[in-house]
Amino acid sequence: MGGEEGESIMSAKNMAVLREKGWKIGAVAAAAACLFAARPITAQAAGGLDLYTDYPGMTAKAGDSLSFSLELDNTGEACDASLSVQSLPDGWEGYISGGGGQISRIHVPSGTAGATATFQLEIPADAAEGSYQVVLAADAGGGVSDTLTLDLAVSELQVSQGDFSSEYPEQEGAAGTAFSFNATLVNNSGEARSYSLSAQSPSGWQVAFRPSGESTQVASIELEPGASQGLTVAVTPPDNVAAGEYTIPCSAISGSETLDMELSVTITEQYQMDLSTPDGLLSFSAQAGADSDVTLSITNNGNVAIENVNLTSSTPSGWNVSFDTPTVDVIEAGETAQVTAHVTPSDEALTGDYVVTITASTSETSDSAEFRVSVETSMVWGVVAVVILVAIIGVIGWIFRKYGRR
Incomplete structure (x- = not known):
């Protein structure tokens, strides 16, 4: 009896525990069901x-x-x-x-x-x-x-000034030299710009702009934002330009800015002189023992004034050459001075052609001219010769007449 009663009591306790657990599980399930029922359900899209x-x-x-x-x-x-x-x-x-x-x-x-x-x-x-x-x-x-x-x-757009410059903006050389400057034009803006190119050169000078490596002369350049263009600036002075320093202002102008560049050319001193005559003729006729005047032209073909121009001559023996102005004080560049030379052949000069050399010189330069002089003897001597010849013929004729009869 005691054993059976103990087993009954244990069975009753187990059943009570199971009923309590079942109640809790049901409550949790019911709560979960309520929670999911309260939330909206969204369907997954088929694509997107x-x-x-x-x-x-x-x-x-x-x-x-x-x-x-x-x-x-x-x-x-x-x-x-x-x-x-x-x-x-x-x-x-x-x-x-x-x-x-x-x-x-x-x-x-x-x-x-x-x-x-x-x-x-x-x-x-x-x-x-x-x-x-x-x-x-x-x-x-x-x-x-x-x-x-x-x-x-x-x-923000940073707009800065463009640039037009040359690495070597100063050059020097003799007159007649063609100068070449390498320049660079830079567009520092945020937009494309077209620049017109120009130069204010001295009178008689020529200035040309060419893209680097090209032979075509241009008057304008189109540059994209931030782009640059190399340029060759050819500067040619006139042949007779005076010595000194010359400035050539250059500009690159767009609708929004003007860029300036200044080039400098120094023309070195050049001494050059030419001796001739006004008509370029280097020959004349002269009488033996008589003066003949020849007009000389002394031209300063250099680019600086020449001073103390001395005139000298080289003549055949017995001849004489003098000048109305033996020394010319100054001849400016490109100017011409005229001097008269008096040429006197020797009294004993025979008829024929002779050479007389005249030289104009300064401490820096000189030039010479050779003149061909055609000498003619005086007409008096011709008349005398004819008279003598006639006299000789007359004497011979008289002798024949006088002694020929014997």
Whole structure:
């Protein structure tokens, strides 16, 4: 009896425990059921669009033009989606392009190898520095859509002065030298500019602009933002330019700025003299023992004045040459002085051609001229010779008449 009663008591206790656990499990299940019943149930979409670009965040400058490559992936069925610019900062311009033109819709096949397009964005030059957003949208209808936000950090356009300069702006040389300067023109602005080229050269000088490495002369140059162009500036002075320092101001002028460059040319001193006659004839006739006047021209072909021009001569024996001005005090560059030479052949000079050399010289330069002098004997001697000849003939005739009869 005692054993049976103990087993009954243990069975009753186990049943009570099981009933308590069952009640707790039921309560938890009921609570869970209520919780799930209270929450809305959303169905998973069958497919969707993914609009993206590799670089959705960029830093740019005011005035920049940007291009974004757009990709569209489709996890659902193939569809046609509209493309649009959903939001754009004031003053900005942008459009979506594809196939060579602006587009508003695009076909998106199914799969990750979807469709591509390009978004072109123009940031105004006066855009303030700051952060901006541009939102693009793709919508296939039926709730299948996606947006893309582009984050742009814009810095203000830094407009700085361009530059027109030469590494070696000073040169020197003799008159007649063609000078060549290597220059560089730089557009430091944020926009393309056309520069007209000009130079204020001294009278008679020639200045030409040519792109480096080219032979074509140009009057203007078109430069993209931040670009530069090498130029050759050819400067040619006149042949008779005086010695000294000359300045050639050059300019590159656009609608927004004027760039100046100053070139300097030093013409070195050049001494050159020419001795001749006003008509260039270096021959004359003279009588033996008589003066013959010859006008000499002394031309200063150099670029500096010549001083103390001395005249000397070299003559046949017994001849004499004198000058009305043996020494010319000064002849300016490019000027001509005239001097008369008095040439006297020897009294005993026979008829014929002779050479007389006249030299004009200074301490820096000299020149000589050879004159051919045709000497003629005096007519008096011819008459005397004829008289003597006639007398001789008369004497001979008298002798024949007197003694010929015997």
